[in-house]
Amino acid sequence: MFSSEAGLNFEFAEFISSGYETGGFMSDKNIQDRAAGAIMGAFIGDALGLGPHWYYDLSELRRDYGDWIADYTDPKPNRYHAGLKAGQLSQAGFILKLMVQSLVERGGYEAEDFCRRMDETLFPLLDGTPVNGPGGYTSQSIRETWRRRVQQKLHWGQTGGHADTTEAAERTLAIAVRYAFRPDKLAIAIADNTTLTQSDEMVAAMTVAYGAVLGLLIQGHALDTSLSGKLMNLVKSGALPFHAVTGDSLQPPRPGDPDPPRAGRFASPDALLTPSYMAAAAVDPDIRIEPAWKVSIVYGMPCAIYHLLPAAYYLAARFHDDFESAVLHAINGGGQNLSRAILTGALVGAQTGLSGIPQRLLDGLDDSVTLGKLAMELAAMAGSA
Template identity: 75%
Template sequence: MPNTPDIRDRAMGAIMGAFVGDALGLGPHWYYDLDQLRRDYGDWIDGYTDPRPGRYHEGLKAGQSSQAGFILALTLRSLVERGGYDQEDFCRRLDEELFPHLDGTPASGPGGYTSQSIREAWRRRTVQGRPWGEPGGPADTTEAIERCLAIAVRYALHPGQLATAVARNAALTQGDDLVLSMTVAFCSVLGQLVQGHPLDARISGRLMELVHRGELPFHAVTRDDLQPPRPGDPDPPRAGRFASPDALLSPAYMAAAAADPGVSIEPAWKVSLVYGMPCAIYHQLPAAYYLAARFKHDFESAVLHAVNGGGQNQARAILTGALAGAQTGLRGIPRRFLEGLEDAPALQGLAGALADAAVTG
C-alpha cells in the first residue's frame, strides 16, 4: 500500500477535482449544438466561464459551483462533522439547507438548476410529506455519484463500507437498481484510485476479487479469473444485491481502449460523440472512464476535454475530475483552477479533513 501522504493527496485530488470539473461546466453547460457552443465560447474552453443569458445557470459567475457542487459540499460537511456517513444527518441537511430554497421547478435554488432526482425528492418530502427511506425516483442520471464520490473517498480503504454507504445514500434519490449498481461501481473504482491502483485494463479484475471476497455486493457466477464455474461449485459462488457485475467490468474496457493505439478518438473531446452526449449514466460513465484513463497523468487535459465535448458536460467533467484528481493527486491540479474556484480554501479544508479521516479509518 502506498504511503499515507500519497493517499491523502489523492483523496484531496479526487474531491477538489470534482469541484473544479463542476465549476468548469457551469458556463457552457448543456450545449447539444456544438457549433453554437463554439460560437459562444470559442474553439477551446480552457478555464472558468460565465453562463450566457438565458442559459441554465444564468446569473452565476465564472468559478462558482452549480447545485451539484452545493450538494457535494453539503455531503462533505456531514461526513467531516459526523466522522463518517450518518444518513440521518445527511437527510436533515437536505431538509434544512437545500429543500427550503427549492420550488419544484428546474431553474431554482442554489447553483441555478435543480436536477430531476433532487426535484423528485423535494416533492416527496416537501409536498407529499413522505419519509426518507422510501424508494427513490426513476431518474437514470449521475446525480447520486456527484455527491457519493465524497463517501467513496471517505471509505476508500474499506471497500465493503464504501459500497454499503454509497448504496444507502444513492437509494435516497435513485430507485433504479441498474443506476444504483453503476453508482456503486463508479465509487468503487474511485476508491481503488485513491488507494493508488491505476485505472487500466486490470481494474475490473481487482474489483471482481472484492466481489468474490464478499466485499462488494454484486452477483457473480464466474470464478475469480472470470472463468466458468467448475463442477461442484456452489451456484452461484457469490450472490449480491446487484444482479450483474457488468458495471464493475466496464471500466477496464474503456481503459483498454484509451491505451490501445488501434483505437482512435481524436480529438479526445469527441468521446462525447462516441459514448453519447445526453445525461443518462450509461452515456456519462464510459466517457469519464475513457478520459481519466487516457489522461491519467494530465488533470487539465482530462477535464477540459470533458467540458469541450458539449452535452451534459458538467456531469462528465465532475466525474472525470474526480477520477483524474485521484490519479494525479491535489498536487497535479493546476493552481489556476484552484485559485479561480470560489470558496476554494474552505473546500480544500473540508477535503483535507475528509482525507485525514479516510487515512485514519
C-alpha cells in the same frame, strides 16, 4: 473568489507535512494527496461546466465559447445557470459540499445527518421547478425527491425516483473518499445514499461501482486493464455486493459447479468490468478518439449514467497524469459536460493528487480556500476505519 494567491498551496503543504510519512506507495502523504485531489477535482469539474453546460449543438457551443474552453466561464443569458459567475458551483457542487461537511463533522456517513442537511439547507430553497435553487437549476432526481419529501411528506427512504442520471454518483464520490480502504462500508453507504433520490437498481449498481473504482485509485492503484480484476476479487471476498456468474477471467461455470455462495445485491458485476474496458480502449493504438473531447459523441452526450461513466473512465485512463487535459476534454465535448467533468475530475484528481492540479484552476474556483480545507479534512480520514 480565492482570497490568497498561495493560500491553498500553503494549507496543503502544512497538511501533508504535519507528521505523515514521506515516500512509498502507501504512505499517508500520498493517500491524503490523492483523496484531497479527488474532492477538489470534482469541485473544479463542476465549476468548469457551469458556463457551457448542456449544449447539445456543438456549433452553438463553439459560437458562444470559441473553439476551445480552457477556463471558468460565465453562463450566457437565457441559458442554464444564467446570472452566476465563472468559478461558482452548480447545485451538484452545492450538494457535494453538504455531503463533505456531513462526513467531516460526523466522522463518517450518517444518513440521518445528511438527510437533515438536505431538509434544512437545500429544500427550503427549492420550489419544484427546474430553473430554481442553488446554482440556478435543479435536476430531475432532486426535484422528484423534493416533491416526495416536502409536498407529499414521505419519509426518507420513500423519496427515490426513477431518474437514470449521475446525481447520486456526484455526491457519493465523497463517501468513496472517506471509505477508500473499506470497500464494504463504501458499498453499503453509497447504495444507501443513492436510494434517497434514485430507486433504479441499475443506477445504484453503477454508482457503487464508480465509488469502488475511485476508492482503489485513492489507494494508489492505476486505472488500467487490471483494475476490474481487482474489483472482482472484492466481489469474491464479499466486500462488494455484486453477484458473480462466471469464474476467474470470466470463464463460464462448469457442469456441476455450485451457485456462488454469496448472492450479491446487484445481479450483474458488469458495472465493475466497464472501467478496464475503457482503459484498454484508451491505450489501444488501433482505437483513437481524436480529439479526445469526441468521447462525448462515442459514448453519448445525454445525462444518463450509462453514457457518462464510460466517457469519464476513458478520459481518466487516457489522461491519468494530466488533470487539466482530462477535465477540459470532458467540458469541450458538450452535452451533459458538467457531470462528465465532475466524475472525470474526481477520478483524475485521485491519480494526480491535489499536488498535480494546476494552481490556476484552484485560484479560479470560487471560495476555494473553504472547499480546499474541507477536502483536506476529509482526506485525513481516508485511511481510517
